[in-house]
Amino acid sequence: MFDVKRVADNRLDIIFSGKLDAEEMKRALNALVEQSDGIENGTMLFDVIEYYLPSLGAIGIELARLPEMLRFIRKFNKAAVLTDQNWIAKISELEGALIPGLHIKAFTRAQRAEAEAWLNATTA
Numbered sequence: 757m758f759d760v761k762r763v764a765d766n767r768l769d770i771i772f773s774g775k776l777d778a779e780e781m782k783r784a785l786n787a788l789v790e791q792s793d794g795i796e797n798g799t800m801l802f803d804v805i806e807y808y809l810p811s812l813g814a815i816g817i818e819l820a821r822l823p824e825m826l827r828f829i830r831k832f833n834k835a836a837v838l839t840d841q842n843w844i845a846k847i848s849e850l851e852g853a854l855i856p857g858l859h860i861k862a863f864t865r866a867q868r869a870e871a872e873a874w875l876n877a878t879t880a
């Protein structure tokens with residue numbers, strides 16, 4: 757499952773659970789692009805319920821759309837990741853260190869209120 761909702765003028769909430777195949781990846785990327793239209797200096801809240809590596813076909817779809825995804829990510833400056841899997845938290849924060857202009861901070865799923873407060877704060 758991959759669900760994207762625009763909850764404010766500059767914020768997306770994304771719920772992710774399971775494994776994406778090629779068709780689901782297409783739908784997910786389309787939803788991200790569509791819901792982010794017009795966002796600048798945005799924030800994202802990712803709720804990672806359960807994660808499995810995507811299929812090879814899904815990875816191929818994502819790689820084929822890499823330029824579009826780079827344009828997408830430039831619309832955001834903060835992302836909070838809710839996860840109860842420690843390795844996802846570490847990888848998420850590492851990814852934030854590698855993407856210029858995007859600060860990613862991980863929280864446990866029980867820390868949703870803290871994640872929301874961090875997203876709403878004016879500094880990273």
